[in-house]
Amino acid sequence: MPDWVDGHPAESLSIKDRGLAYGDGLFETIAVRAGRPPLLEYHMARLSEGCRRLGIPLDFQLMRTELLAFTAGLGEGVAKLIITRGEGLRGYAPPPVALPRRILQSAPFPSYPEGNWEQGVQLFSCATRLAEQPLLAGLKHLNRLEQVLARAEWQGSEYAEGLMRDQSGRVIEGVFSNLFMARDGVLITADLCRSGVAGVMRAALLDGAGAAGIQVEVRDISFDEFLSADEVFLCNSLFGIWPVRSVTGHHWPVGPLTRKLQAIARDLLDI
């Protein structure tokens, strides 16, 4: 499957694009099964929120049609969608009339160790802390140097993911996933009003858990509370849910709430 720029096969982009100059844009990493993105509505909702907050005038009808044509051609794999504000004048000021660019790239499904889903994973504790920026928090924008620095902190396969805290020490997320904890039967995930990426799998699981009658809370999580959790798991739209076995010498069992959410995740992702 060739990549597309604005609906046409292409491998390159103008060096004047503001996506390159300033990271002035957004992206979505989209699982594709049997030619369809199972979490389509969640991806579109997050993209819409991102365009609204950044003031990028994307044609959503066109984008949606294009994405579905691309995923139909792809069949099985991962579609990465990048939206940029397009080319601009010199300087930070957004052009008066922006012509956003739509970039679609395909990749095979990444192969994760089988054991991650069943036995769970070990979490590396990243020294890189997330900055607090309410204006960008939650968005999957193209300014991702914090994730690049955090992901460069560990190599090898001992750790499947890294734990990211914010500058104040709150527990926020994984480098490429969101994080949930369970305590006394309540499912808790971090409030992403200051930092973090509000993953589509996180949003779908919050809906799914609510529909299944599980009590959910979205709020700040201190490191101490995190360590006192009964269960911890990670989620994203590609791997679904990985139970977390340990971080920095602290251990958790794989518990019943995690298994219940994994069943919900299977349904959501058609796996």
Next chain:
Amino acid sequence: MPDWVDGHPAESLSIKDRGLAYGDGLFETIAVRAGRPPLLEYHMARLSEGCRRLGIPLDFQLMRTELLAFTAGLGEGVAKLIITRGEGLRGYAPPPVALPRRILQSAPFPSYPEGNWEQGVQLFSCATRLAEQPLLAGLKHLNRLEQVLARAEWQGSEYAEGLMRDQSGRVIEGVFSNLFMARDGVLITADLCRSGVAGVMRAALLDGAGAAGIQVEVRDISFDEFLSADEVFLCNSLFGIWPVRSVTGHHWPVGPLTRKLQAIARDLLDI
């Protein structure tokens, strides 16, 4: 003057480049006079520091040779240099062997109102606050959404620049320039250890002021202290120095220390 990618005329870049995907890179905006960048050593020093902190293995000898060939061809104007980590695997992890990309773009000198230098400018007070991220502070990296949002806050010519404070309220910089204040004959500029871009003109002025026997301090500046300044000015490597006349109803005169620094700036920039 055509733009260059890796030393050859080119207008486009692979959509797999990590500069686009994550803003994984750095840039320099370089004034060129008579075929030479007057602040070359300051640009190279900042770029070197940025590559060191981001772990980008740039060939500096090659970069320098290429930049000087480009500026010689350009003659007069602005050279924008973008360095990215190059193409990568899927995911945030930097590739084991990175092949950084070198992009050079040319533009004419921007035309600023003549009065900015003599009479000074009005500063818009931006609502966008800078996040605090010590790992990235000072670098001119490609994650610039905060500047895009801040610059979009005002239009028209009433305000020449915008004042940016950090999440804690400290006075940091302009959207596309650095900021100095003078108090009792001492020149003060913000410590950029948590946020901000350490401009090359700021660095050159700090050296120049020191050499001229002016006492300089680099430290935190509260908003109250800022308002109590005797003089305030902005600097960058394209416009030099603009005195600041006012922000949010508060007014400053154009003072003697500002005029002394303008003389130093003229020498530094060959204008």
